[in-house]
Amino acid sequence: xxxxxxxxxxxxxxxxxxxxxxxxxxxxxxxxxxxxxxxxxxxxxxxxxxxxxxxxxxxxxxxxxxxxxxxxxxxxxxxxxxxxxxxxxxxxxx
Numbered sequence: 708x709x710x711x712x713x714x715x716x717x718x719x720x721x722x723x724x725x726x727x728x729x730x731x732x733x734x735x736x737x738x739x740x741x742x743x744x745x746x747x748x749x750x751x752x753x754x755x756x757x758x759x760x761x762x763x764x765x766x767x768x769x770x771x772x773x774x775x776x777x778x779x780x781x782x783x784x785x786x787x788x789x790x791x792x793x794x795x796x797x798x799x800x801x
Contacts (some may be wrong), residue, residue, distance in 0.1 A: 712743070 714722070722739055730737045750757040768776065 709740075 722742065724737055724739050726742050729742060
């Protein structure tokens with residue numbers, strides 16, 4: 708089954724360059740499909756490592772940033788259950 712993978716122009720350019728480099732190294736024509744299948748197979752061998760390296764540029768919010776975010780919240784005037792969520796979830800009295 709063939710599936711189309713959408714990617715940025717920069718990624719397409721890097722894929723073409725990688726394909727050309729592999730072709731030069733192996734001495735045979737290599738398709739983009741072969742390159743992508745190889746990369747996916749290699750990444751599937753150790754998904755935890757690949758996952759960790761995949762998201763390096765997006766660190767989660769630190770405690771200081773989180774406290775700043777919470778201070779920016781404003782009441783909307785709409786009553787919700789956030790004050791006593793355990794009471795509503797698990798029952799009981801106040």
